[in-house]
Amino acid sequence: MTRAAARPQGGHELLLLEGTREFFPALIAAMDAAQTLVHFETYIFDFTGSGAELAEALLRAARRGVQTCVAVDGLGTGTVPAEWQQRFTEAGLHWRVYSPVNALALLLPTRWRRLHRKLCVVDGHVAFCGGINVLDDFHDPSWGRLEAPRLDFAVRVTGPLVADAQQTMALLWRRLQAVHDLRRREPLQAVQDLLRDGGQRGAGAPPGPSGARAALLLRDNLRHRKRIERAYLKAIGAAHREVVIANAYFIPGRKLRNALVRAAQRGVRVQLLLQGRYEYFMQYHASRPVYGLLMDAGVEIHEYAPSFLHAKVAVIDGHWATVGSSNLDPLSLLLAREANVVVEDKAFAQQLRERLLRAMREEGRRMEPTHHGRRPWLQRCKENLAMFVMRLALFVTRKRY
Incomplete structure (x- = not known):
C-alpha cells in the first residue's frame, strides 16, 4: 500500500x-x-x-x-x-x-x-x-x-x-x-x-518531524474507489466550529448531505461557495434541489458571481484543508480518476480559508431560503429534468450515489 x-x-x-x-x-x-x-x-x-x-x-x-x-x-x-x-x-x-x-x-x-x-x-x-x-x-x-x-x-x-x-x-x-x-x-x-512494476519511487524529501502534514488521495475504479469522499465525510463528521467548502459542481449524495446537515445541527457553521453562473445544464440545475434541505438545517450557501467557479477545495476547523480535482458530484466521486492533496497545517488552511471567505463576502451572493423557495416553476422543471438525466446516467452505469 x-x-x-x-x-x-x-x-x-x-x-x-x-x-x-x-x-x-x-x-x-x-x-x-x-x-x-x-x-x-x-x-x-x-x-x-x-x-x-x-x-x-x-x-x-x-x-x-x-x-x-x-x-x-x-x-x-x-x-x-x-x-x-x-x-x-x-x-x-x-x-x-x-x-x-x-x-x-x-x-x-x-x-x-x-x-x-x-x-x-x-x-x-x-x-x-x-x-x-x-x-x-x-x-x-x-x-x-x-x-x-x-x-x-x-x-x-x-x-x-x-x-x-x-x-x-x-x-x-x-x-x-x-x-x-x-x-x-x-x-x-x-x-x-x-x-512491469508500477513505478520507481521519486527523489522526494524523506519524512521528517518538521513541515506540514499532507497526503495524496486518489480516486480510481480499482483500489481507491471512495478515498476522497471518505476523507470529506470524516473531516466534516469531526468538525467542531466551521466547515468551508468551495466546489464547482456540487451534487452531494445522501451521505455527504447528511454529514453537512448534522454538522450544522450541532452548531458548526457550514458555508458553501458554489457555482453562480450557468456553465453546463446538468451540473448547474441538478444541484439546486438539495439547496432547500441544506439551508433549512442552517447551511449558508453563497454563489460565486464574477466568473466561473472551478475550485474543489475545503477548510475545516482552520487546520484541515484539501485542494484537488474532485468535485462533489457523481462523475468525480464514482467514475473519474481524481487526485486531491489533504493538508493538516494551520498556516496553509488559514490562507485558503481567508481567500474563500473573501470570495463569499466580496464576490458572492448569499442565497436566501425564502427566495429559493419561490423560484419559478420553469426553473423547477429544469432542475427535475437535470436530476432525472443524472439518475438515468447513474442507473446505466450501475452506480449508487
Whole structure:
C-alpha cells in the first residue's frame, strides 16, 4: 500500500496557488529547471492565451533532453491542433491520450470514466496538484472571453507525497504506453510494459518531524474507489466550529448531505461557495434541489458571481484543508480518476480559508431560503429534468450515489 492511501505525514512544504496567473509561472519555472523528467497530467489542454506559454515550456524541456511525458483526457482535450502535434513530435515530447472518444464510444458506460486529475511531477522532487486545467483564466472553450478570471486553486508540494504522485502517474503512463504500442503492432513490448512494476519511487524529501502534514488521495475504479469522499465525510463528521467548502459542481449524495446537515445541527457553521453562473445544464440545475434541505438545517450557501467557479477545495476547523480535482458530484466521486492533496497545517488552511471567505463576502451572493423557495416553476422543471438525466446516467452505469 502506498502512502497515497495513508494518513497525512510530516515533512512537506506547501505553496497555495490561485488561478493560472500563479499556477502557470510556478509550473513553468519548475519545468525550465528540470534535468531528467517532467511528467504531466490534465483533463483539458487548451492552447489559447497562457495555455500556449505552458506548452512552450514543455517543448523547451523536451528539446534539451528532459524526458517529457504528457497525458490528457480524450474528452476534455479533444484533437490537438496539427501545428502543435508536429512541434511536439519534432521536440521528442511524448503525448498520450486517455480514453479517446468517438460517437460510438460515448454510448458505452465504461468509456464515461475520465482522467480528470491535474498532476505534475518534476525530477521526482516537486509535485503540483489541484483543479486547474491548462486553460487560460480569461478563456472558456464554450463561452469565449471571460470578463473576470475563473476561480480555482492548485498546490505546489515538496516532501514525501511527491513519490506517491510519481508512482501513480508512472503506473497510468505504462498503461497508456502499452495501448499505444499495441496500436502500433508492438505487442511484446506492450505486455512487458504493462506487467512491469508500477513505478520507481521519486527523489522526494524523506519524512521528517518538521513541515506540514499532507497526503495524496486518489480516486480510481480499482483500489481507491471512495478515498476522497471518505476523507470529506470524516473531516466534516469531526468538525467542531466551521466547515468551508468551495466546489464547482456540487451534487452531494445522501451521505455527504447528511454529514453537512448534522454538522450544522450541532452548531458548526457550514458555508458553501458554489457555482453562480450557468456553465453546463446538468451540473448547474441538478444541484439546486438539495439547496432547500441544506439551508433549512442552517447551511449558508453563497454563489460565486464574477466568473466561473472551478475550485474543489475545503477548510475545516482552520487546520484541515484539501485542494484537488474532485468535485462533489457523481462523475468525480464514482467514475473519474481524481487526485486531491489533504493538508493538516494551520498556516496553509488559514490562507485558503481567508481567500474563500473573501470570495463569499466580496464576490458572492448569499442565497436566501425564502427566495429559493419561490423560484419559478420553469426553473423547477429544469432542475427535475437535470436530476432525472443524472439518475438515468447513474442507473446505466450501475452506480449508487
